[in-house]
Amino acid sequence: MPDEGCACTAYFIQPLTLAQALDVEELQWSSDGGTVWQGWALDSASDGEDAAQSGIIEDLGTTRLRTEVTGQGTLSFWWRVSCEADCDYLDCIVDGWPQTWITGESGWRQVVLRLGTGTHALEWEYWKDELISDGEDAAWLDQVVWAPDLQGFDRWAEVRGLTGGASSDLFAGDFDGDGVANAFDYAFGANRTNAVPLLKIRMVAGRPIIETPSCAPGTADDVAVAVFGTTNLLGGDWTLPVRPALDSAGKPAGRDWFQPDGEVPDKAFFRLRATRK
Secondary structure, eight states: OOOOOOOOOOOOOOOBOHHHHHTOTTSOOEEEESSOOEEEEOTTSTTSSEEEEOOOOOTTOEEEEEEEEESSEEEEEEEEEESOTTTSEEEEEETTEEEEEEOSBOOOEEEEEEEOSSEEEEEEEEEOOSSOOOTTOEEEEEEEEEEEOOOHHHHHHHHTTOOSOSOHHHHHOOTTSSSSOHHHHHHHGGGOOTTSOSSEEEEETTEEEEEEEOOOTTSOTTEEEEEEEESOTTTTOOOBOEEEOSOOTTOOTTEEEEEEOSOOOSSOEEEEEEEEO
């Protein structure tokens, strides 16, 4: 019989990016080892959608998935392995130290880790011993969540229902309408009141002293406060050095004193500046 032919369509499954498969676009991912990890659409993933799967490796091989996070916070993820029990492993390593591992037919499990301050190198490593392959001989990672703790100005803003983080607009805003920028309200905390000026000039022992509110404990984690002096306001050249006052006898509680360093002109302008560290 003559060949009537056949109309056929080929379908190819395209891998996802690691960020897509791990559900965390804000982190940068890399992979190395015998064969790299890849992201795939998987009905068997922990979320029923997609996950990253380890690369195919030989006996005594390894395949690693890496990223980096900064700051104190909570890391959570789901993972699974199907391999020779107690011989092949999937490890989670933080800053070079194994934190936890799974082996055998693990099923999907969630892990939650607390990380301290600093920058942290995160690594998931699937590795095999010298003999035997069992199960699917693979590892999977899914639903990675990095939730850094709010600190400094971000925490201060959240408590007051402000959004936008430590952006320049929010930093310079005035959430309570008292004419004082949020940065100053945050930096001076409980020591900042409407009745007390942010900057006041006193004469102490015949010299001008610039008096400002002290930073309340725990309120200036993210802010550097400094007094600047100038002899040329129109020119914008802030050239008169100012330093903490050496003689603070009689200084009121909750206030800081600064003094011009060197020869003091007959007229000078001063400003108080708070900046993010």
